[in-house]
Amino acid sequence: MLFSELPLANPLQRAIRAVGYETPTPIQEQSIPSLLEGKDLLGIAQTGTGKTAAFALPILQLLLDSGKFRAPKTCRALILLPTRELAIQVEECFKQYAQFTAISSTCIFGGVGDASQKNCLVRGVDVLVATPGRLLDLIGQKAVSLKALEFFVLDEADRMLDMGFIHDIRKVVALLPQKRQNLFFSATMPDDITKLAATILRPNPVRVEVAPQSTPIERIRQELYRIDKRRKGALLKELLLEHTEMKKVLVFSRTKHGADKITRVLEKAGVKCAAIHGNKSQTRRQEALKNFKDEKIRVLVATDIAARGIDVDDVSHVFNYDLPDVPETFVHRIGRTARAGKDGIAISFCAPDEEQDLRAIEKLTKIKIPEGDKAIFEKLPPPQKETPESEMRNARGRGFPRREKPAQNSKPTQTPPKAPKQQPLKTTQPVQQPKPEQNSQRPQNSDHHKRRRNRPGSKARRRMRESSNIPN
Numbered sequence: 001m002l003f004s005e006l007p008l009a010n011p012l013q014r015a016i017r018a019v020g021y022e023t024p025t026p027i028q029e030q031s032i033p034s035l036l037e038g039k040d041l042l043g044i045a046q047t048g049t050g051k052t053a054a055f056a057l058p059i060l061q062l063l064l065d066s067g068k069f070r071a072p073k074t075c076r077a078l079i080l081l082p083t084r085e086l087a088i089q090v091e092e093c094f095k096q097y098a099q100f101t102a103i104s105s106t107c108i109f110g111g112v113g114d115a116s117q118k119n120c121l122v123r124g125v126d127v128l129v130a131t132p133g134r135l136l137d138l139i140g141q142k143a144v145s146l147k148a149l150e151f152f153v154l155d156e157a158d159r160m161l162d163m164g165f166i167h168d169i170r171k172v173v174a175l176l177p178q179k180r181q182n183l184f185f186s187a188t189m190p191d192d193i194t195k196l197a198a199t200i201l202r203p204n205p206v207r208v209e210v211a212p213q214s215t216p217i218e219r220i221r222q223e224l225y226r227i228d229k230r231r232k233g234a235l236l237k238e239l240l241l242e243h244t245e246m247k248k249v250l251v252f253s254r255t256k257h258g259a260d261k262i263t264r265v266l267e268k269a270g271v272k273c274a275a276i277h278g279n280k281s282q283t284r285r286q287e288a289l290k291n292f293k294d295e296k297i298r299v300l301v302a303t304d305i306a307a308r309g310i311d312v313d314d315v316s317h318v319f320n321y322d323l324p325d326v327p328e329t330f331v332h333r334i335g336r337t338a339r340a341g342k343d344g345i346a347i348s349f350c351a352p353d354e355e356q357d358l359r360a361i362e363k364l365t366k367i368k369i370p371e372g373d374k375a376i377f378e379k380l381p382p383p384q385k386e387t388p389e390s391e392m393r394n395a396r397g398r399g400f401p402r403r404e405k406p407a408q409n410s411k412p413t414q415t416p417p418k419a420p421k422q423q424p425l426k427t428t429q430p431v432q433q434p435k436p437e438q439n440s441q442r443p444q445n446s447d448h449h450k451r452r453r454n455r456p457g458s459k460a461r462r463r464m465r466e467s468s469n470i471p472n
Contacts, residue, residue: 001029007036009064011100012057019096025050026210032058035183040205042197043185049210051155052093055079055183059151060098062181063126066150070104073121073144075128077151080172082159084109084131084282085289089311090155091129103127110134111282118143132160132168139175146175154200157186158193162326166196173200187335188328219338222346223372224358229351232321233265234380239347240271240299242376246317248292251301252333254322259301262321266299273299304329313339320348323357327364347372 003016003024024032027045035041035058045051059077070076081087091107098105105127106120114137121128121144128135128144138144154160160169182205184197197205227235240246253259256277263275274288274297292300293312304324315337324330337344348369350358362368 006032006057008057008061009101011064012060012097014100015097016057018099021053025054027051027208028054028057030208030210031055031206034206034208035059035181036061038062038181040182040201041184042201042205042207043183044189044207044209045185045187051185052090053097055153055155055185056090056094056097059127059153059183060094060101060103062151063103064101070124070126071148072124073142074124074148075121075126075144075146076148077127077153078135078146078149078176079127079129079153079155080135080160080169081129081131082156082163082165084111085276085285086156086311087129087131088286091127094127094129098127105129108134108138109282110137114138114141114143132165132172136168136171146172147177149177149180151181151183152176152200153183153185155185157184157196158188158190158328159186159332161190161192161196162329169196170199187332190328219343220334220346221343222334222348222367222369224348224350224369225372225376226350226352227377228383229353230384231380232349232351233262235349235376236262236319236321237265237269237271238376238379240266241269247298248295248312248315249299249317249319250312250315250336251299251319251321252324253301253303254324256303258322259303262301266301271299272297273301275301277303304333311339312336314342315339316344318344318346320346323348323350323354323361325357327357327360330361331365 001024003021004013006024008016027043027049031041031043031054035055041055043051043054045054063076068076079087079090081090087107087109091105094103094105103126106117106125107129108114108117108121109131110133114134117134117138118141121138135144139146154169160166182201184201184205186193189197225235236251240249251262253262256279259275259277263273266273274291276285276288280288288297288300289312291297301321318334318337320330320333324333334344334346337346348358358369
């Protein structure tokens with residue numbers, strides 16, 4: 001089947017040719033006809049298989065067929081996504097597909113000011129791409145209403161659940177009109193997501209599953225390096241310097257601090273790189289992502305916030321600098337390469353305390369990851385001896401128990417507690433303190449005591465000294 005054979009309007013067919021699409025992917029071929037009939041759909045497909053076009057093209061076609069016009073501060077189609085980067089990319093796809101139509105679209109997300117987003121919603125939009133938090137915020141400010149909604153798309157549903165958006169999703173669903181078409185897309189479908197889909201979709205939705213769940217793309221060649229945490233940075237640096245064919249590299253770190261540390265190591269070695277994570281402003285994140293797409297930088301270091309939020313063509317290598325705690329996340333990470341029918345390589349580093357995570361990943365994917373060339377270890381510094389403190393610090397609480405604080409009653413009983421400091425009594429007459437023995441021979445005169453009450457070198461003391469020298 002070709003895109004030209006699908007029942008799509010001429011403006012959409014013209015846009016499809018402009019972006020270079022000819023043959024639909026399996027998820028597109030199976031989803032588009034059912035969605036054009038107005039059915040609810042539950043789509044399960046690997047990342048990078050063309051899910052965005054699978055729901056964007058039929059929604060645009062149905063919007064054109066309806067002949068309706070948008071009302072102020074309303075939207076006709078809502079696409080809910082977990083991350084800012086993914087929301088921006090999906091909205092860009094809608095603009096490409098609707099470039100020869102009058103259908104409008106906009107994107108709203110948190111982390112930036114909402115003034116410009118409110119202005120875009122004043123006249124209403126046909127397609128609204130949003131993240132849950134900012135959408136609920138603008139609904140609360142009465143900047144947008146969902147009363148005229150016709151299409152509701154929940155994309156990357158399992159990622160929504162992992163990021164704790166389940167409560168926000170339920171709030172949004174409660175505001176939707178009863179009469180609507182629902183589209184539910186996800187790369188994996190655990191039991192919790194299945195229950196969530198049952199509360200959103202109408203009975204007997206069309207189920208489209210084009211590949212086994214949680215199976216990596218077969219075109220990805222994987223390698224594994226077992227190494228201690230302290231030498232991971234040196235190993236990554238040596239691999240990048242030795243293999244010049246690694247031109248577009250994506251490195252995943254577990255923590256924000258770790259991503260910044262990796263960036264510093266690579267910059268010191270002369271590798272152009274940048275980091276994106278939750279602590280970076282939206283402007284910095286978009287700038288780093290644009291430089292990575294334009295190949296102005298060679299390496300992009302990211303946390304799992306970008307595991308599904310990055311849609312960059314021609315990513316040659318993906319590095320799992322830290323193995324993820326959730327095995328499904330590994331699938332989405334390596335899915336950033338080998339997209340659009342191309343090949344890719346995924347390289348994973350495994351520290352001793354990450355062996356359990358590695359076994360969970362291999363059990364889920366049903367693939368034994370082969371080890372890489374061990375000759376690279378000869379170029380690395382020798383491993384340092386780990387101390388109990390460093391082991392607990394590197395384990396991040398996963399492999400070693402935390403050091404417990406001593407109990408309050410563990411102090412020696414023979415040490416008496418300190419007596420509370422007694423405050424001096426407030427009396428009308430000053431209390432005379434006993435004088436030390438070494439000062440017992442000092443002559444007692446009024447001038448001497450007056451001088452002691454003043455700060456040395458003060459004007460008052462000089463005046464007292466002068467008055468004491470006056471003869472009687």
